[in-house]
Amino acid sequence: MAPVLDSLSQKLAEKWLSALAVPGLLLVAAVAAGAVLGHGSALDGSLLLGRLGQWAKEAGRWPALGQVAVVTAIVLAAVAAGALVRACAEGAERIWTGEWPGPARALAGRLTARRLARWQRIERDIGRLREPATASLRDERVRQDLAELAARRDAIAFAPPRRPTFTGDRMAGTEARLRHQYGIDLAACWSRLWLVLPEDVRTELRTSRSRVDAAVDGSVWACCYLLLGCLWWPAAVAAAGTGLVAWRRGRRAVTAHAELVESAVDVYLRRLVDELGVDVSAGPPDPRVGTALNRVALKAR
Incomplete structure (x- = not known):
């Protein structure tokens, strides 16, 4: 011992x-x-x-x-x-x-809403790029744009933001x-x-x-x-x-x-x-x- x-x-x-x-x-x-x-x-x-x-x-x-x-x-x-x-x-x-305390919850809500709006805007851009036919998705530039948008989205959050x-x-x-x-x-x-x-x-x-x-x-x-x-x-x-x-x-x-x-x-x-x-x-x-x-x-x- x-x-x-x-x-x-x-x-x-x-x-x-x-x-x-x-x-x-x-x-x-x-x-x-x-x-x-x-x-x-x-x-x-x-x-x-x-x-x-x-x-x-x-x-x-x-x-x-x-x-x-x-x-x-x-x-x-x-x-x-x-x-x-x-x-x-x-x-x-x-x-x-x-997990911000009571006095900061209003600020946390605004920051969360802002992060969610940015995330959703990028997600919509990704969706628009995926709308064309499969042949268009094979284009190298489209794939690069999709990868860049996905990286920007994931830098905010991997899922729709719920925290500030x-x-x-x-x-x-x-x-x-x-x-x-x-x-x-x-x-x-x-x-x-x-x-x-x-x-x-x-x-x-x-x-x-x-x-x-x-x-x-x-x-x-x-x-x-x-x-x-x-x-x-x-x-x-x-x-x-x-x-x-x-x-x-x-x-x-x-x-x-x-x-x-x-x-x-x-x-x-x-x-x-x-x-x-x-x-x-x-x-x-x-x-x-x-x-x-x-x-x-x-x-x-």
């Missing part, structure tokens, strides 16, 4: 260091630089180095206990910043997925596709499906989910730097870069995670059916199987 606990402690320490301490230390350093330089001397490296040298000389004359206390305070400030970001990540994830964000529609679209294909309530049946998944599949799902979480955390860090930009304008530039990277990585991570979840259901739903004993028919699962699984998951009669 002791080796297991030691290994777990080491993994938790590594996770804590990467997820909380390092980004928090960067933010603390940025706050210190902003406090020294401000807007007027935002890029004055000599001023910053001079102030740091002065602080180092003063700290060198302190007793060892005082130096340890300062280092401890810096580390605690970094951890507190990281903990604050993690606490705000749940709210940020709701923004990513389009791409990531929200991507996850909701996965649930809708699985419900249409198998009749399964993914939210109700997922925990039971998880129990029959092989460990390597679970590990891959955890990894893909961690990429989504990292992107959400990155957006919160970007907000922190944006607030610091009120004191020191280079932080606003860093916020823009951090936010852009988080947004791009988040879209890719959510797409990959949604595809992996859908693939897990496609491949292992039959195993769940066999384990629960709700269906003995041959052939691939159909909506009747999903209905039976939902009754088991929801304890419905």
Whole structure:
């Protein structure tokens, strides 16, 4: 048992260091630089180095206990910043997925309507290109136009948008596709499906989910730097870069995670059916199987 606990402690320490301490230390350093330089001397490296040298000389004359206390305070400030970001990540994830709170629902409705109108307009253009005879569809230019329109449509959503964000529609679209294909309530049946998944599949799902979480955390860090930009304008530039990277990585991570979840259901739903004993028919699962699984998951009669 002791080796297991030691290994777990080491993994938790590594996770804590990467997820909380390092980004928090960067933010603390940025706050210190902003406090020294401000807007007027935002890029004055000599001023910053001079102030740091002065602080180092003063700290060198302190007793060892005082130096340890300062280092401890810096580390605690970094951890507190990281903990604050993690606490705000749940709210940020709701923004990513389009589950906006009451005061923002009106804005969410307008954005959803705008995204739906764009999606439907492109879908109509695709339909017009498909109307001519089959001979026209063989034309290379028509095929290229269709591919470009399909890419533009899928960049908005894979199905008619129901959320104000791409990531929200991507996850909701996965649930809708699985419900249409198998009749399964993914939210109700997922925990039971998880129990029959092989460990390597679970590990891959955890990894893909961690990429989504990292992107959400990155957006919160970007907000922190944006607030610091009120004191020191280079932080606003860093916020823009951090936010852009988080947004791009988040879209890719959510797409990959949604595809992996859908693939897990496609491949292992039959195993769940066999384990629960709700269906003995041959052939691939159909909506009747999903209905039976939902009754088991929801304890419905």
